[in-house]
Amino acid sequence: MTLNGWTLPWRQNGDWKEFHLVAEPVEREMAPGMIARLWGYNGQSPGPTIEAVEGDKVRIFVTNHLPEHTTIHWHGQLLPCGMDGVGGLTQPHIKPGKTFVYEFELKKSGTFMYHPHADEMVQMAMGMMGFFVVHPRDPKLHRVDRDFVFLLSAYDIEPGNYVPKVAEMTNFNMWTFNTRVFPGIDPLVVAKGDRVRVRVGNLTMTNHPIHMHGYDFEVTCTDGGWVRPEARWPEVTIDIPVGGMRAYEFDAIYPGDWALHCHKSHHTMNAMGHDLRTFIGVNKRTFARQMKQLVPDYMPMGSAGMADMGEMEMQLPDNTLPMMTGFAQFGAVEMGGMFTVLKVREGLAAGDYKDPGWYQHPPGTVAWEWKGPVPATTRAPVPATGAAPAAKPGETLRVVKPNGHGNHK
């Protein structure tokens, strides 16, 4: 299952599985309301997922319909040096209008990526990348019930524009799963009890710590191969390096709607609209004055943070998404970018993995408003021993002005 994507068809020709990739300008809807003009493969960015089987001989035709030359590097594959796709070093560049042939045998199963190794900064900043999954020859090995793949990519698209800036190094504003942003990203739908694998590749410029709620899990595969069981670590956040892939697995035993997102909080935001300009620090004097209003001392009527924005009807430029958006059953989710939901459900019909809607929580299992007397409150600091003072609801134990010092002095 390629999130918001698809698998490339192939045909058998003698001993060879033949695929055809076309590098070309594409349009990609990042979420309803925003189109990006990118470069990709076969009409989309990222390109389609290539799937094949360990031991297959693959022949891949690559046609270049871009305005400049390109190549494809098969990241992680073991292959003859001349098939490695490094323009100038291991092959001539593929000029516009030309088609090249790559041929190699798939020596091992695993999760690989493909992307250009020619004018690399520009071509990857424009969205040229895809997944290459090689299934084990023995289908019982590493078997799972649900297998999801997505690529992390990042774009720098000015609000109101369609084309990324390609020379940016750190300050991207569209952080994507498969060139889609929340709320435009498919949920991961699984049945309770399924064995689930999530394969995530990172072709941005920074690490992304992918955090999934509700479970702990282990990395079972990198783009270098399968990780032996005794070497695995328990994790709730997988830090995926640039140019790296991590596949993690878990048994879907806890039903619910579980957030799955990058834990860098800017990466779960979309590009800011022009109306927010005063918030992003261009004019520091104006900005500081506004920020002081966040603390009640400065603004007695208690003005707020940014939470209202998710619900506000703002005047955004054309082709621009709100910074924080998306609604679920309990209200505004206030997210964007690299955020989606793992939906674990009991009683799905066999093989029916279409979106089941929001989770119906059993009674009494949702955090609820307390209408009784407010419980006792203890404020910093307390004595070093940490002995718990006896307290009753409504009784204030102690309120001490914090002095910033530790409890052992």
Added chain:
Amino acid sequence: MTLNGWTLPWRQNGDWKEFHLVAEPVEREMAPGMIARLWGYNGQSPGPTIEAVEGDKVRIFVTNHLPEHTTIHWHGQLLPCGMDGVGGLTQPHIKPGKTFVYEFELKKSGTFMYHPHADEMVQMAMGMMGFFVVHPRDPKLHRVDRDFVFLLSAYDIEPGNYVPKVAEMTNFNMWTFNTRVFPGIDPLVVAKGDRVRVRVGNLTMTNHPIHMHGYDFEVTCTDGGWVRPEARWPEVTIDIPVGGMRAYEFDAIYPGDWALHCHKSHHTMNAMGHDLRTFIGVNKRTFARQMKQLVPDYMPMGSAGMADMGEMEMQLPDNTLPMMTGFAQFGAVEMGGMFTVLKVREGLAAGDYKDPGWYQHPPGTVAWEWKGPVPATTRAPVPATGAAPAAKPGETLRVVKPNGHGNHK
């Protein structure tokens, strides 16, 4: 032991351990001389550490005294979906003035965190976070003598201001352990022979490689659980991902004052004062001219780097710390931010872990000034064989203008 922090008292109510967190504006002294106006819990940022035991049933009241809505996500805990704290997705937001109840059973021991999942960028940039330590039901499991916890957080506070800017993505200037900066951070005091654990959580926007001098050690726990012994790596620097926690352990067999800090050298600096403006690149022409003075060729009397600044009395804005500061027994330490000291001592009275002052080095164990003839010097390049020329002190072996090429040509 929460560095510069404290543990939240609780009370037993039937089967339940009850805690009360109050989200509210706080003041935090980052180090003597600088106060930050933040948002936190129970009078402090970070909030108090919650400690409980595997198998406990916990009921946590959360009262919102902020000017905007909030929630709390219990990062890493296994719990019912409706207790997961994702505003809009798994529960309604907690409006200002309201109190909500979270209830769950602690299914496993380990080291977890808590923070809002509502207007997340703003609320975490304002300091809302805390630790949640679950001790094993069997106290002999994973037992240590000293157990330290601290959170990495980062703020963007203009020199002279009190309130962070909340929309910054990378260029923070206050890099903290538990919202404190050197020299305001507690030392980690341990007795020689103690088994020591250090638990570090990262809720900033970038990886922090935590480096501790004097020892090698292993990660024994992540926020996903305990790491099996055969999977552990020897380390001197633990790279802590955003939204991740790493606990490492070691036997404190080497006495001394051992630096413990983030290895990104900007993160051991405090915010620069206005007087340094010409150093930080606003006017590149002026800056380049000044920097050329760093190399003697350009400035025959040999002007220096920045080391003098730590000792200089500079005119700083109000509420601003020097960029590099702190003194120890041998002079200026020239640090700030994410820096503290592990103090390993023989002969501490049982349980007496108050700051023992600076380490008294045994005679002859401190690097000393050499007053004899200057030894022979070899300069790049040397022949490929690397054979060591015989030399006597004072004799210059060879001085060759470096040409930048390797020794194998």
Added chain:
Amino acid sequence: MTLNGWTLPWRQNGDWKEFHLVAEPVEREMAPGMIARLWGYNGQSPGPTIEAVEGDKVRIFVTNHLPEHTTIHWHGQLLPCGMDGVGGLTQPHIKPGKTFVYEFELKKSGTFMYHPHADEMVQMAMGMMGFFVVHPRDPKLHRVDRDFVFLLSAYDIEPGNYVPKVAEMTNFNMWTFNTRVFPGIDPLVVAKGDRVRVRVGNLTMTNHPIHMHGYDFEVTCTDGGWVRPEARWPEVTIDIPVGGMRAYEFDAIYPGDWALHCHKSHHTMNAMGHDLRTFIGVNKRTFARQMKQLVPDYMPMGSAGMADMGEMEMQLPDNTLPMMTGFAQFGAVEMGGMFTVLKVREGLAAGDYKDPGWYQHPPGTVAWEWKGPVPATTRAPVPATGAAPAAKPGETLRVVKPNGHGNHK
């Protein structure tokens, strides 16, 4: 083998191996055509590699010929606290003109680093660092045939200038292996069948994911020690944390020219020349207008990305390298910065590891231009089943306008 570097000679004096490091201003050719004025040791940045044997007693004289005080920290070594090199905390600073002595026994084999712990931000931004390799006492342990070491360092040098800016935190423009950039970096030459180790230390401000083509491999050593075999992961990209070292090993069984580089695509670029100013976003209005030309819709004659630049004769400022450069047997490589080539060759004369030139590919093993009819193309989206339509070359299966939705709906 220190890439573009050398090993420091020593002399035996009783029980002690004596070394002499001189901290001083140096010139370093980063690649032909660009000299940097840095600070280093013994005439070079990075300083020479110190090599010794487990159990050795080492005495290291450090002479300071810089215009400001310094110290040396022996990163990763187990040693007496007073030899740890933290100025102010564990020793007095070494004033200009003075020589200090460090003495310690090498308690364990492994790969360590040395660098100042005094005015650290400035001195490391100026290039002061080196490797310290301790070989096992038993030469059969961890034996390899080829053993390469290099340090990752980064500089911020304005095009046309010679001296780095020292206060930069993220936007460096010269990303180096041992203070050299492509095409100025030595290749790693090995014989087919050699066991190879590559030791990489990171003293920049950000993680570097070091990606090597053609192989998968395992990390066998960190700066904390040797990694037990059962804990190792298969990798094709090693994410090296700041202040960390990773050594990886592999059997060189695949001949060829294999790219070895940082996978952050900006780190395989050199500083941009002034002629590119309009590309790097100073004037966003102009830039956006130019970028729109990248997509054919906006610019019917199909103007290109940046690939031409590697081949263009541009007017660069003095002492400035092209952003993308280097030529190999098939044309322009379009790289810079942290990029070099692993050259695996059959039939090297024993011990003859000089550069063998470009790889002679066996016939039929290089990706080639296809002159026949263009194969069928499938464009996004396809049906969920992913069944491969039968197709013949030249036949277009389906062309559907992408709508951004997944294949399971």
